Amino acid sequence: MNELLTPAETGEADRLTEAGGTPGLDLMARAGKAVADVAALMTRGPDTRIAVLCGPGNNGGDGFVAARLLRNVGFDVRVFLLGDKSALKGDAAEMARRWPLPIRAATPDALQSMYLVIDALFGAGLSRPIEGDAAELVEAVNASGLPVLAVDVPSGVDGASGEVRGVAIKARRTVTFFRKKPGHLLMPGRDLCGEVTVADIGIPESVLETLKPRLHENAPGIWISDFNWPTDGGHKYDRGHAVIVSGPALQTGAARLGARGALRAGAGVVTIVGNSTATAIIATQVTSIMVRSVSGAKALSEFLRDQRRNAVLIGPGASVGPDTVADVLAILKSSASVVLDADALTSFADPEDDGDRAEASMGFLARNGDRGPAQPSTLFAAIKGRQAPVVMTPHEGEFKRLFGELPGSKVERARTAAEQSGAVIILKGTDTVIAAPDGRAIINSNAPSWLATAGSGDVLAGIVTGLLAQRMPAFEAASAAVWLHGEAASAFGIGLIAEDLPDVLPKVLQKLYAEKPRGRR
Ligand SMILES: NC(=O)C1=CN([C@@H]2O[C@H](COP(=O)(O)OP(=O)(O)OC[C@H]3O[C@@H](n4cnc5c(N)ncnc54)[C@H](O)[C@@H]3O)[C@@H](O)[C@H]2O)[C@@H](O)CC1
Ligand SMILES: Nc1ncnc2c1ncn2[C@@H]1O[C@H](COP(=O)(O)OP(=O)(O)O)[C@@H](O)[C@H]1O
Numbered sequence: 001m002n003e004l005l006t007p008a009e010t011g012e013a014d015r016l017t018e019a020g021g022t023p024g025l026d027l028m029a030r031a032g033k034a035v036a037d038v039a040a041l042m043t044r045g046p047d048t049r050i051a052v053l054c055g056p057g058n059n060g061g062d063g064f065v066a067a068r069l070l071r072n073v074g075f076d077v078r079v080f081l082l083g084d085k086s087a088l089k090g091d092a093a094e095m096a097r098r099w100p101l102p103i104r105a106a107t108p109d110a111l112q113s114m115y116l117v118i119d120a121l122f123g124a125g126l127s128r129p130i131e132g133d134a135a136e137l138v139e140a141v142n143a144s145g146l147p148v149l150a151v152d153v154p155s156g157v158d159g160a161s162g163e164v165r166g167v168a169i170k171a172r173r174t175v176t177f178f179r180k181k182p183g184h185l186l187m188p189g190r191d192l193c194g195e196v197t198v199a200d201i202g203i204p205e206s207v208l209e210t211l212k213p214r215l216h217e218n219a220p221g222i223w224i225s226d227f228n229w230p231t232d233g234g235h236k237y238d239r240g241h242a243v244i245v246s247g248p249a250l251q252t253g254a255a256r257l258g259a260r261g262a263l264r265a266g267a268g269v270v271t272i273v274g275n276s277t278a279t280a281i282i283a284t285q286v287t288s289i290m291v292r293s294v295s296g297a298k299a300l301s302e303f304l305r306d307q308r309r310n311a312v313l314i315g316p317g318a319s320v321g322p323d324t325v326a327d328v329l330a331i332l333k334s335s336a337s338v339v340l341d342a343d344a345l346t347s348f349a350d351p352e353d354d355g356d357r358a359e360a361s362m363g364f365l366a367r368n369g370d371r372g373p374a375q376p377s378t379l380f381a382a383i384k385g386r387q388a389p390v391v392m393t394p395h396e397g398e399f400k401r402l403f404g405e406l407p408g409s410k411v412e413r414a415r416t417a418a419e420q421s422g423a424v425i426i427l428k429g430t431d432t433v434i435a436a437p438d439g440r441a442i443i444n445s446n447a448p449s450w451l452a453t454a455g456s457g458d459v460l461a462g463i464v465t466g467l468l469a470q471r472m473p474a475f476e477a478a479s480a481a482v483w484l485h486g487e488a489a490s491a492f493g494i495g496l497i498a499e500d501l502p503d504v505l506p507k508v509l510q511k512l513y514a515e516k517p518r519g520r521r
C-alpha cells in the first residue's frame with residue numbers, strides 16, 4: 001500500500017484496468033461514491049448545503065457522481081461547472097447528464113450560503129498553471145473559509161511534485177484513488193491536501209506488476225526485514241562499532257548528539273574521536289560512549305584500519321575547511337560505511353554556486369584561491385571509487401551547495417543527486433526524501449513540525465550511522481533512521497529538544513519489536 005504513483009502512472013493504472021474489462025464509467029462511479037462518503041462525514045446534518053465545483057475533465061466527472069449520491073441521501077446539493085457543459089466528454093459528459101438539476105456557472109457567487117465545498121475542478125489532468133476565471137474561483141474558495149473536500153488532489157496542486165501551479169485550493173480533506181501520489185506528501189501539496197483518504201475503486205493490485213513503481217511512502221514494511229535485532233548469544237561487536245568524528249573544543253555537542261543517536265539505534269559500540277582538547281571535554285560528558293584522541297587525516301586512516309570500526313559519521317560540528325576535506329577523503333579510503341553530514345558536505349561546496357553558501361564556506365574559499373580537492377566532483381569520485389556505502393544527509397541549503405539548482409520535484413532532485421554522487425541521499429525537511437543511486441526513492445511523512453530544532457539533524461545522522469554499523473543496507477538504514485527519528489519526535493511531543501530524541505528511541509524500537517512476526521526475534 002505504500003507505493004506512490006505519479007499522475008501519469010495513475011492514468012496508466014486506469015487504462016490497464018479498463019483494458020482488463022472494467023469500464024471507466026464504473027471506476028468513476030466508485031470514485032464519486034468514495035467522495036460522497038467522505039463528504040457526508042464533513043457535513044453537519046441533512047440540511048447541509050453543499051457546492052460541488054466541477055471542472056472540464058474526469059475530475060469534474062467524479063464531482064457529478066458525488067453530487068448525485070449526496071442529493072439522493074437528502075443533502076441540499078448545488079452543482080457548478082467551470083466551462084461549457086457541451087464541451088464535456090466521455091464519462092464526465094455521461095455523469096453530467098445523470099445529474100437531474102440545473103448546472104450553473106462556477107463563479108465566486110456559487111459559494112454564497114454554502115456549508116461545504118467539493119473541489120472537483122482539476123485532478124491528475126492539470127496540465128498548466130491555473131489562471132483567469134478559474135484562478136479567481138480558487139482564490140474565492142480559499143477566502144471563503146468554507147471546509148473543502150478535494151477530489152484526487154486540491155485543484156492547482158501538481159500531483160507529481162506537490163508544487164502549486166498558479167494558485168491552489170486549500171482543502172481540509174482529500175480523497176484519492178488506488179494509491180497516493182507524490183504531490184500528496186511533498187510540500188506544499190501535503191499541507192494543501194489536509195487529511196488524505198485513499199479509496200479502492202476497483203483497480204487491481206496486479207497493475208503494479210506492470211508499473212513497477214520505484215517510489216514509496218516511508219513505512220516499516222519497506223525496511224523491517226533488514227533490521228537487525230539482538231540475537232541470543234550475540235556479541236556487542238556483532239552489532240557493529242560506530243565512530244563519530246567530533247569537531248573542535250567548542251563544537252563537541254553535535255558529535256555527542258550523533259553518538260547517542262548511534263548507540264540508541266543499536267550500535268554495539270560507539271566511539272567519539274577528536275583532537276585532545278575536544279576529547280578531554282567530551283570525556284567529562286559521556287559514559288557508555290567511548291572517547292579516543294584521534295585527530296587529522298593520517299591518524300583517522302590508522303584508526304580505521306581496524307575493520308571492526310565499520311561505520312563512521314563526520315560532519316556535525318566538524319567546521320568547514322581543508323582539514324575536514326582531508327578527514328573526509330581519508331575516511332572514504334577506509335572500508336567502513338560512511339555518513340557525511342553538515343560541515344563535511346559544505347566543505348566540498350561548489351565554488352560556482354552563487355546561492356546562499358554558508359558564511360564559513362565563504363571564508364574558507366577566500367583563504368583558498370586554489371581549492372584543491374574541495375569540490376563536489378572530488379567528493380563524488382571518492383564515493384564512487386569505494387566499495388562500502390555512503391549516506392549523505394543534506395538539508396536544502398547543503399544540497400544546493402553540492403548539487404546546484406537541479407530541475408524537477410524534490411524526489412527527482414534527490415534521485416539525480418544520488419546518481420551523480422553514488423551516495424544514498426537523505427534530502428531533509430518536512431517532507432524528507434531518501435534516494436538511492438539505483439533510482440529507488442522514499443518520501444517520509446511522519447515528522448512533526450517540532451522536529452525542526454537545533455541539533456535534531458545530528459541525531460538523525462547518528463541513527464543512520466548506528467544502523468549502518470549493524471550492517472543494515474544503506475538505503476534501508478537511511479529510510480529506517482528517518483522514520484525512527486520522526487516517530488521518536490512524535491512520541492515525545494511538543495517541547496522536544498534534540499537531546500530528547502535518542503532517549504525516546506527505545507519506546508519506538510520496543511513497539512517495532514513487539515509487532516514483528518514471531519520466530520524472527
Ligand atoms: N478512468 C479514469 O481515468 C479515472 C479518472 N478519475 C478522475 O479523473 C481525473 C483525471 O481526469 P482528466 O485526465 O480528465 O483530468 P482533469 O479532470 O484533472 O483535468 C483535465 C481537464 O482540465 C483541463 N485543464 C488542465 N489544466 C488546466 C488549467 N490549468 N486551466 C484550465 N483547464 C485546464 C484540460 O484541458 C482537461 O480538459 C482524476 O484526477 C480523477 O479525479 C476517476 O474518475 C477514476 C477513474
Ligand atoms: N518543518 C519540519 N517538520 C518536520 N521535520 C522537519 C521540519 N524542518 C526540519 N525538519 C527535520 O529536522 C531535522 C533538522 O536537521 P538539520 O537541518 O540538519 O538541523 P540541525 O543542523 O540543527 O540538526 C531534519 O531531520 C529535518 O528533516
Ligand SMILES: [K+]
Nearest residue numbers: 119122153155
Ligand atoms: K480537485
